[in-house]
Amino acid sequence: KAGVTQTPRYLIKTRGQQVTLSCSPISGHRSVSWYQQTPGQGLQFLFEYFSETQRNKGNFPGRFSGRQFSNSRSEMNVSTLELGDSALYLCASSLTGLATNEKLFFGSGTQLSVL
Amino acid sequence: AQSVTQLDSQVPVFEEAPVELRCNYSSSVSVYLFWYVQYPNQGLQLLLKYLSGSTLVKGINGFEAEFNKSQTSFHLRKPSVHISDTAEYFCAVSEHLRAGSYQLTFGKGTKLSVIP
Numbered sequence: 001k002a003g004v005t006q007t008p009r010y011l012i013k014t015r016g017q018q019v020t021l022s023c024s025p026i027s028g029h030r031s032v033s034w035y036q037q038t039p040g041q042g043l044q045f046l047f048e049y050f051s052e053t054q055r056n057k058g059n060f061p062g063r064f065s066g067r068q069f070s071n072s073r074s075e076m077n078v079s080t081l082e083l084g085d086s087a088l089y090l091c092a093s094s095l096t097g098l099a100t101n102e103k104l105f106f107g108s109g110t111q112l113s114v115l
Numbered sequence: 116a117q118s119v120t121q122l123d124s125q126v127p128v129f130e131e132a133p134v135e136l137r138c139n140y141s142s143s144v145s146v147y148l149f150w151y152v153q154y155p156n157q158g159l160q161l162l163l164k165y166l167s168g169s170t171l172v173k174g175i176n177g178f179e180a181e182f183n184k185s186q187t188s189f190h191l192r193k194p195s196v197h198i199s200d201t202a203e204y205f206c207a208v209s210e211h212l213r214a215g216s217y218q219l220t221f222g223k224g225t226k227l228s229v230i231p
Binding site for chain 2: 004033035041042043044045056090092098099101103104105106107108109
């Protein structure tokens, strides 16, 4: 079974630009959640999608948004990039999602650098 | 809001020695506790979780953790570490706030370095 796939692996953008990251979950998984990892703040929950609906959202500004498609693939978008958005963005998939406390399967992440 | 504190940002330990990675959380309501491991250039993998029942939880790779409700702690232990255990370890807490709403909070991580 293929694991969680995140593309691209690395991204370099400049301030003010926008970026879209992609996450393909394990086949059959309907939940995709997103996380931001930085050396200073550690891992922070961004949001979770389940069956194309956002189920929960972390404490991030509206510049961070996402969506999920009918095949469960998810995209995360960050608009008007700021230097502080430089981070490793991880996604995780699971069958039934965070509400059931089941095991999350993480991708290797997208490393975003904002210059 | 829930907070998760991993008291040590870095822990060096000699190979075959025991190790304990500490985790404390703030909430006193029902919580669910997890430990994840992140190897270099990889995503996170679940080591173990506590949902209910026995307070001593055994996970993969010889790790175990003990849930202590009175001290709001969930420390991770291994009696004898290997070089391959060198990684970053994250404690996480899931708190169900109300119907359909929950908060998943991670600690800032502890980097375990195993010295040959």
